[in-house]
Amino acid sequence: MANTLADIQTVLRIKPFRRLWTVLGLASFGDWLALFATAGFAQSLFDDPAAKGAAFSATIVLRLLPSLVLGPVAGVFADRFDRRKTMAACDIARCLLIASVPTVYLATGSTAITVTWLAVAQLCIEAAVLMWSPAKEAAVPNLLPREKYEAANQLSLATTYGIAPPLAFAVLAILERGSAVWSNLGTWAEPMVLALYIDAVMFAILAVTVYFFIPQISGRYGQTAAKATSLWHDFVEGWSYLRTSERVRGLIVGMLGAFSGAGILIGVGTVYAGTLGAGDAAFYTLAVFLFLGLGAGIALGPKLVGDLSRLRWFGMSIVLAGAGLALDALAPHMVFSILGSVVIGLGAGMAFLAGITLLQRETEDEIRGRMFAFIAVSARVILMLAMTVSAPLAGWQAARQLNLGITRVEVSMSRILLFAAAGLVIWLGITAFRSMDDKPGVPVFADLWSSLRGRPLSAPLPLQSDGFFIVFEGGEGAGKSTQSVKLAAWLKLRGYEAVLTREPGATDIGMRIRSLVLDAKNGDGTDASAPVPRAEALLFAADRAQHVERVVRPALERGAVVVSDRYIDSSIAYQGSGRELGKDEVAWVSQWATGGLKPDLTVLLDVDPAQGLHRAKAGGEGDRLEQERLEYHERVRETFLGLAAADPRRYLVIPATGTPDDIAAQVREAVAERLDIRTQTARTDAGWPGLDTDKDPDRADSDYGWDTVAEEAGRA
Numbered sequence: 034m035a036n037t038l039a040d041i042q043t044v045l046r047i048k049p050f051r052r053l054w055t056v057l058g059l060a061s062f063g064d065w066l067a068l069f070a071t072a073g074f075a076q077s078l079f080d081d082p083a084a085k086g087a088a089f090s091a092t093i094v095l096r097l098l099p100s101l102v103l104g105p106v107a108g109v110f111a112d113r114f115d116r117r118k119t120m121a122a123c124d125i126a127r128c129l130l131i132a133s134v135p136t137v138y139l140a141t142g143s144t145a146i147t148v149t150w151l152a153v154a155q156l157c158i159e160a161a162v163l164m165w166s167p168a169k170e171a172a173v174p175n176l177l178p179r180e181k182y183e184a185a186n187q188l189s190l191a192t193t194y195g196i197a198p199p200l201a202f203a204v205l206a207i208l209e210r211g212s213a214v215w216s217n218l219g220t221w222a223e224p225m226v227l228a229l230y231i232d233a234v235m236f237a238i239l240a241v242t243v244y245f246f247i248p249q250i251s252g253r254y255g256q257t258a259a260k261a262t263s264l265w266h267d268f269v270e271g272w273s274y275l276r277t278s279e280r281v282r283g284l285i286v287g288m289l290g291a292f293s294g295a296g297i298l299i300g301v302g303t304v305y306a307g308t309l310g311a312g313d314a315a316f317y318t319l320a321v322f323l324f325l326g327l328g329a330g331i332a333l334g335p336k337l338v339g340d341l342s343r344l345r346w347f348g349m350s351i352v353l354a355g356a357g358l359a360l361d362a363l364a365p366h367m368v369f370s371i372l373g374s375v376v377i378g379l380g381a382g383m384a385f386l387a388g389i390t391l392l393q394r395e396t397e398d399e400i401r402g403r404m405f406a407f408i409a410v411s412a413r414v415i416l417m418l419a420m421t422v423s424a425p426l427a428g429w430q431a432a433r434q435l436n437l438g439i440t441r442v443e444v445s446m447s448r449i450l451l452f453a454a455a456g457l458v459i460w461l462g463i464t465a466f467r468s469m470d471d472k473p474g475v476p477v478f479a480d481l482w483s484s485l486r487g488r489p490l491s492a493p494l495p496l497q498s499d500g501f502f503i504v505f506e507g508g509e510g511a512g513k514s515t516q517s518v519k520l521a522a523w524l525k526l527r528g529y530e531a532v533l534t535r536e537p538g539a540t541d542i543g544m545r546i547r548s549l550v551l552d553a554k555n556g557d558g559t560d561a562s563a564p565v566p567r568a569e570a571l572l573f574a575a576d577r578a579q580h581v582e583r584v585v586r587p588a589l590e591r592g593a594v595v596v597s598d599r600y601i602d603s604s605i606a607y608q609g610s611g612r613e614l615g616k617d618e619v620a621w622v623s624q625w626a627t628g629g630l631k632p633d634l635t636v637l638l639d640v641d642p643a644q645g646l647h648r649a650k651a652g653g654e655g656d657r658l659e660q661e662r663l664e665y666h667e668r669v670r671e672t673f674l675g676l677a678a679a680d681p682r683r684y685l686v687i688p689a690t691g692t693p694d695d696i697a698a699q700v701r702e703a704v705a706e707r708l709d710i711r712t713q714t715a716r717t718d719a720g721w722p723g724l725d726t727d728k729d730p731d732r733a734d735s736d737y738g739w740d741t742v743a744e745e746a747g748r749a
C-alpha cells in the first residue's frame with residue numbers, strides 16, 4: 034500500500050515505536066557527531082597540514098575496519114540476547130568510549146597516548162554500533178503491524194540520512210563559531226572536546242530511555258528463557274538460512290549489487306566529473322543530485338508505485354539504478370549526467386526502502402538480526418572494495434574523443450568502469466527480480482503501468498491444468514453458438530472431454546444475472562429498472578467470476594477442453610467500448626474476477642453488425658443489448674478486431690460470411706493444430722463422458738443445447 038502522511042502519523046501514534054524512533058534519531062545524530070568530532074579532534078592534535086589530513090581519514094577508516102572482523106557475529110548477538118539489553122549496553126559503551134577520548138587527552142596531555150587511545154576507542158565504538166544496529170532493525174517489526182513497516186522505514190531512513198547529519202554539522206559549526214567564547218573556559222571547553230562530551234551525555238540518556246521506557250523491544254526475550262545453542266551454531270544457522278531462503282537471497286543479491294554500483298560510482302566520481310568539462314564543481318553537483326534522487330526515492334517512491342508488488346518493485350528499482358549508471362556512462366553533456374545521477378538516486382533510494390521493508394517482512398524474528406548484520410557488513414566490504422579497485426583504475430590511460438556526428442563524447446576508463454557497473458547492477462537487479470517474483474506470468478510493464486495508475490494486475494490464481502480453453506467471440510449473430518456447439522461435438526467425437534459453456538448464464542446465479550442484464554424490460558416493464566452501465570459491467574463480471582470458479586477451472590483441472598461462447602473480450606467490447614466505460618478498467622475488473630485466467634485460443638467471428646443483428650433478431654425485437662444503436666455495435670466490432678490484432682498468436686479471426694460448415698472446418702483445423710490432434714488417436718473408443726455415444730456430431734446443433742451443457746457443467 035502506498036504510504037501517506039496519515040500512515041506516518043499512525044506509526045508515530047504507536048508509543049513504543051515513537052520512542053524507538055526518537056532514540057534512533059538521537060543515536061544517528063550522536064553517531065554522525067561522534068564520527069566527525071573524533072576526526073576533528075584527531076586533526077586538532079597535529080599542526081602539520083599533511084598530518085592533519087591523514088589523522089582525519091585514518092579516524093574514519095578505523096571506524097570501518099571492525100565490521101570486517103566483528104560484523105558476522107554482531108547479528109548473532111542481536112538474535113541471541115535480549116535486544117533491549119543489547120542496545121542499552123551498547124549505548125553505555127558508546128557513552129564511556131566517547132567521553133574517554135578527550136578525558137585521556139586532558140588527563141595525560143600526551144598526543145601519542147591520546148592518538149593510540151583514540152584508535153582503540155574508534156574500533157570499540159564501531160563494534161558497539163555494529164551490535165546496536167541489527168538489534169534495532171530486528172526490533173522494529175515487533176512494535177508495528179506488518180503493513181506499517183514501510184512507513185516506519187521511510188521515517189527512519191529520512192531521520193538517519195536526512196535530519197541527523199545536517200543537525201550534527203550544525204552543532205559542530207555552532208561549537209566552532211562560538212569557540213572564541215568558550216575556549217577561554219579551558220581546554221575542556223574547546224569545540225571538539227565539548228562536542229564529544231555532549232555526545233557522551235546523549236548516549237547515556239539513550240541507554241536509560243531504551244532500558245526503562247521501551248520494554249517492548251525485548252519482544253520474545255521478555256517471555257522465553259535464554260537460548261541453549263552455542264554462538265557457533267547460531268552463526269552457522271544464519272548462513273544456512275541464506276542458502277535455503279530464495280527470497281532473502283534475492284534481496285541480498287540485489288542490495289549488494291546496488292552497493293557495488295554505488296562503490297564504483299564513488300570511486301570513479303572525480304575522474305568521471307573531469308571528463309564532462311564542467312569544472313571542479315561537477316563532482317559535487319552530481320553528488321547533490323544523486324542525494325536528491327535518493328531522498329525522492331525514499332520519500333515519494335511508495336506513493337508513486339502505489340500497490341505494485343514490493344518484491345517486483347525491489348528488482349525494478351535496482352534495474353532503474355543500473356539504467357541511471359548507464360546514462361551517466363554515456364552522457365555527452367553535464368545535463369545528461371545530472372539526469373543519470375537523479376535516476377541512480379531514485380532507483381537506489383527505492384531499492385533501499387523496499388529491501389529493508391521486505392527483509393523485515395520475510396525473515397523470522399529469530400534470524401532477523403543476523404540478516405541485517407550480514408547486509409550491513411557485506412555492504413561495507415563491497416563498498417570499500419569497489420571504491421578501492423575502481424578509484425586507481427579510473428585514472429588509467431588517457432581519455433580519447435569519440436566523434437558521434439552531432440556530438441563528441443570523451444571515452445575514458447572512468448566511463449568504461451561506469452558502464453561495466455551499469456551492466457552488473459542491471460544483471461543483479463534482473464536476477465533478484467526473477468528469484469523473488471510473486472506474480473509470474475503477469476507482464477512486467479503492464480503491471481507497472483497499471484500500478485502507476487492505481488490498479489496493479491493481480492497474479493493469476495494457480496491452475497494445475499492439462500486442459501485447453503477455447504473461447505468464441507464476436508458481435509450479435511456472428512454464429513458463435515452455432516460454432517461452439519459444432520466444435521464441442523467434434524472434440525467429443527475425438528475422445529476429448531469437451532465442456533460446452535457460455536457467458537452470461539452458465540450457472541444458476543449466471544442465469545439470474547443474464548435475465549437481469551438482458552431482459553428488454555425489467556420488473557416494472559420500463560427501462561428505468563435496467564442496470565446502469567457500471568452495474569451492467571459488474572453484473573457481467575460477477576457472472577464470469579461464478580462461471581470460472583464453478584465451471585471453467587474445475588473442467589480445466591480435470592484436463593477437459595472448455596469451449597465457451599463469449600468471455601472477457603465481450604465485456605471489453607460491449608461495456609468498455611460500447612458503453613464507453615474504458616477498456617482498461619473493464620479488463621481489470623474481469624481480470625480480477627477470473628483470477629487472471631486467459632483463454633488458450635480465442636476464435637473471433639467477424640461480422641458486419643447490420644448483418645449480424647439481422648440474423649440474431651430473426652424478425653423479433655432482440656434483447657436489451659441487441660436493441661442498442663448501430664454505432665454501438667460498430668464500436669464493439671472495432672474493439673474485437675483491435676484485441677485480436679494486438680495478440681495474433683492467441684486469436685483466430687474468421688469472417689462470419691462463409692457457410693457454418695466452412696467456418697467449422699477452419700476452426701477445427703486451428704484447434705487440431707493446437708491440440709496436436711492429427712497425431713493422436715481418440716482418447717476413448719468407448720464413448721464420451723456425459724454424452725450418449727451414438728450421437729451424430731452433424732446433428733450437434735439440435736442435440737446439444739444449452740440445457741445439456743449447463744447440466745453437464747453442473748450449475749452452481
Ligand SMILES: Nc1ncnc2c1ncn2[C@@H]1O[C@H](COP(=O)(O)OP(=O)(O)OP(=O)(O)O)[C@@H](O)[C@H]1O
Nearest residue numbers: 508509510511512513514515648649689691692693
Ligand atoms: N455462417 C452463418 N451464415 C448464415 N447464418 C448463420 C451462420 N451461422 C449462424 N447463422 C444463423 O444466425 C443466427 C444466429 O446464430 P448464432 O446464435 O449461432 O449466433 P451468435 O453469434 O451466437 O448470436 P448471439 O450473439 O445473438 O448469441 C442463427 O439463426 C444461425 O442459424
Ligand SMILES: Cc1cn([C@H]2C[C@H](O)[C@@H](COP(=O)(O)O)O2)c(=O)[nH]c1=O
Nearest residue numbers: 536537573599600603604607608658659
Ligand atoms: C459476456 C457478455 C455479454 N454481453 C452481451 C452480448 C450479448 O448482447 C449478450 C449475450 O447474448 P448471447 O445471445 O448469449 O450472445 O450479452 C455483454 O455485453 N458483456 C459481456 O461481458
